[in-house]
Amino acid sequence: MSDLDRVLVLAGGLSYEREVSLHSGRRVVDALRTIGVEAELADVDPGLLPALTADPPSAIFIALHGATGEDGAIRDVLDLMGLPYVGSDAAACRLAFDKPSAKAAVRAAGLLTPGSVALPHATFRELGASVVLDRIVERLGLPLMVKPARGGSALGAGVVRTREELPSAMVGCFSYGEVALVEAFVTGVEVAVSVIDTGSGPVALPATEITPLEGAFDYAARYTAGMTEYHCPARLTPEEASAAADAALTAHRALGLRDLSRTDLIVADGVAHFLEVNVSPGMTETSLLPLSADAADIDLGTLCRDLLQQAAGRA
Secondary structure (H helix, E strand, O other), rough: OOOOOOOOEOOOOOOHHHHHHHHHHHHHHHHHHHOOOOOOEEEEEHHHHHHHOOOOEEEEEEEOOOHHHHHHHHHHEEEEEEEEOOOOOHHHHHHOOOHHHHHHHHHHOOEEEEEEEEEEEEHHHHHEEEEEEHHHHHHHHOOEEEEEEOOHHHHHHOOOOOHHHHHHHHHHHOOOOEEEEEEEEEOEEEEEEEEEEOOOOOOOOOOEEEEEOOOOOOHHHHOOOOOOEEOOOOOOOOOHHHHHHHHHHHHHHHHHOOOOOEEEEEEEEOEEEEEEEEEEOOOOOOOHHHHHHHHOOOHHHHHHHHHHHHHHHOO
């Protein structure tokens, strides 16, 4: 049993990742209830703040994905209300959620990250799409990865292998965000390394290797059972696994994160290349942090409870 009185799991919201968030939230609630914690699921809607004011929980677990849960805004509101929550504070979230800013921060901390260009839709349109795209290809080469600068779940992301594919990839990306991040594509082993800190300092869980059965690790591949193979621990050499863990810990610290995070990497020729970091990792059956926790023999409910107790102690 837990000494937490009552905890709230925030999920849903109005981002493109609403359904995934609800799925994550329900799983966290179930995991907590299994070990005796009184947990409730709450959507982010106009009734949320009055409910929090009338009956404040002991602590809040944020299972919101996309801008709703990762851009820092909801955390600013919770701080204003004096409500403790699991996860990074608003300032760290803002830095991590903006991929170009996060890449600059981790590069300054010594990590390798693919060369890239961040291109706002307005600039792309005003300067002439064809000329801009030609210069991108000249600078970064092919293939390329195109993705929204702010967002998650690979929505709007795609691999570009020829110059002819680039315009449609940009259009698809801009449908999910105003700024496109165009990166050099690094070939290697794609892994995700989750970091947790329950009070003794950040610890990297075993890396999870991601192998889509067809195409890229897009939204469908992430959340449709059977479309992606996961290997946890990842099929890396001990030296590669250590490099991936060190990279995730470096990113976690460089971005000022706390409690939990997930860093996406490409391991190539024994070197870990930083792609992006997630401050509100998915908790679904196909999500990567729960897979890594299971590989480390860590019960998901116990982990969530320990993080909530730590958050409650910050109140």
